[in-house]
Amino acid sequence: MTSDATPASAASPSAPSVTYGRLGVWSSAFRAGTPEQLLELTDAVTELEDLGYGTVWSGGSPSLDDVAPLLQATSRIKVATGILSLWQHTAEEVAAQAARFEEQYPGRFVLGLGVSHGALAPQYAKPYSAMVGYLDALDAAPVPLPAGRRVLAALGPKMLELAANRAAGAHPYLVTPEHTAQAREALGPDAFLAPELTVVLDRDLEQARTTARGMLGMYLQLPNYTNNLLRLGFAEADFTGGGSDRLLDALFALGDADRVAAKAQEFYAAGADHLALQALTSADRSTSLPREDWRELAKTLL
Numbered sequence: 050m051t052s053d054a055t056p057a058s059a060a061s062p063s064a065p066s067v068t069y070g071r072l073g074v075w076s077s078a079f080r081a082g083t084p085e086q087l088l089e090l091t092d093a094v095t096e097l098e099d100l101g102y103g104t105v106w107s108g109g110s111p112s113l114d115d116v117a118p119l120l121q122a123t124s125r126i127k128v129a130t131g132i133l134s135l136w137q138h139t140a141e142e143v144a145a146q147a148a149r150f151e152e153q154y155p156g157r158f159v160l161g162l163g164v165s166h167g168a169l170a171p172q173y174a175k176p177y178s179a180m181v182g183y184l185d186a187l188d189a190a191p192v193p194l195p196a197g198r199r200v201l202a203a204l205g206p207k208m209l210e211l212a213a214n215r216a217a218g219a220h221p222y223l224v225t226p227e228h229t230a231q232a233r234e235a236l237g238p239d240a241f242l243a244p245e246l247t248v249v250l251d252r253d254l255e256q257a258r259t260t261a262r263g264m265l266g267m268y269l270q271l272p273n274y275t276n277n278l279l280r281l282g283f284a285e286a287d288f289t290g291g292g293s294d295r296l297l298d299a300l301f302a303l304g305d306a307d308r309v310a311a312k313a314q315e316f317y318a319a320g321a322d323h324l325a326l327q328a329l330t331s332a333d334r335s336t337s338l339p340r341e342d343w344r345e346l347a348k349t350l351l
Contacts, residue, residue: 069127069159070103071317072350074343075245075325077109077335079119086336091122093338098126100347106131106220106245106325109335110165112138113146120154128154131220131245131325132163132202135179136172140186148192160194161220163202177207184215200241204228204277209235217241220325223265223274225299226315227281233320243323244316248302248309250328250342257303260331262291265300301329306349313350326350 074097081087094105104127107116111130119128133143143160150158162183164176180201187194201212203219209232212219218241219232229244236242247264251257268274269288278287278296287293297303302312313324327334328342 068103069129069241069243069323070101071323072102072313072346073104073106073127073129073243073323073325074102075106075108075131075327076338077107078338079105079107080109080111080115081118087118089338091118093340094119094122094126096340097343098123100344101351102343102347103127104129104159104243104323104325106161108327110134110137113143113150116158117150120150120157123157125157127157127159129159129200129220130161132161132165132222134165135162135183136165140183141190144187144190144192144194147194147198148190151198158198159217160199161202162199162216177211180208180211181215184211200243203232204273205280206235213237213240218243218322220245223247223268223300224277225281226319227299228277229316229319229321241323242321243325244321245325245327246302246313246316247300247327247329248342248346249304249330250306250309250345251303252305254303257301258294258297260329261297261301261303263331264329264334265297266291306345309346310349 079090081090097105105119106129107119108131111133116128116130147158147160164180196215197217199216200218200220201208201216202222203209203212204221209219213236218236220243221228221232222245224244229242232242249257249260251260269292275288283296287296302309316324326346328339330337330339
C-alpha cells in the first residue's frame, strides 16, 4: 500500500455513464448458491428493473462473481456492490473483472468498496491508508477502474473526502438524515451520495421496532458504526438492548409506505441523490427476497 496523498490525476472523477435513479434496492440475498436460488434471483431482479428501480445493490460482502448473474438477468438497471471488502479481493482481480463487465454491460456496473470492520477482517489495519493504496492499485491496473465507476463506504470526514476525490461519491450504511447533510457538505455539491435506508413495512410500530432491533444489534457491536453514531449525538445508552427507540426511529423507516416516503424525503432534503432501500422482514435477510415489500414501495415511491 502506498502513501495517503491524493494523486492529482484522481482529483476530478468523471460521472457514471448510466444514472443510478433516485431509488434502488439493497439486499444481502442478491446471490445464489443453487440453480433454484438463481432462478428466483434472476426473476426478482428482472422485476425490480421493470418496477422502475434504478440500481440493485448486492449487499453484505459480495464478490464480483455474485453480481454477474444480476447483470446477465437485466438490461438497463445499474448493479453495484454494497460493499465489497478490500481485504477479501485484490485490486488487480477486481479491476480485471470490472473491465470484463464494462465490455459486456457498458456503464452498468459500479464497484462499491469498503474497509469492512476489525471484527470481520483479521488483517484489518490502518483502514484509510489501506483504502488509498487499493485505489492506487485500481488506477494502476492494466485496465484501470475509473473513479467514476466506484463509490466508497464512507462514514467519517477523511473517508468522505477520499470518496469525493477518488470516486464518484459515497454509499454510507446505517446513517441518519443528519449524517447525510454532513456527508453532502463534506463531499461537495457534485459528488454522488447514496445512503442505504432500512425499511420495515409494518403498521404496528412496536412490532416494527422489534424487527429492526433483531437486525441492528449486530451492527451495534461494530465500532465503525457506533463511533459514527456517537459523532451524531447519540449516547452509549442508545446502544443497549438492540437500540433505543430514539436510535431506531432515526436510522430506520418504520411503518407503512407513506411513512417510508416521508422518511425518504428527509434524506433527499438533506442532500442524498439516491436511496438504497433495504426491506427488512422477520425472515432471514441473507436468503429472503421480500418482493411484496419491493412492489409496495415502488407503488408509493417511484
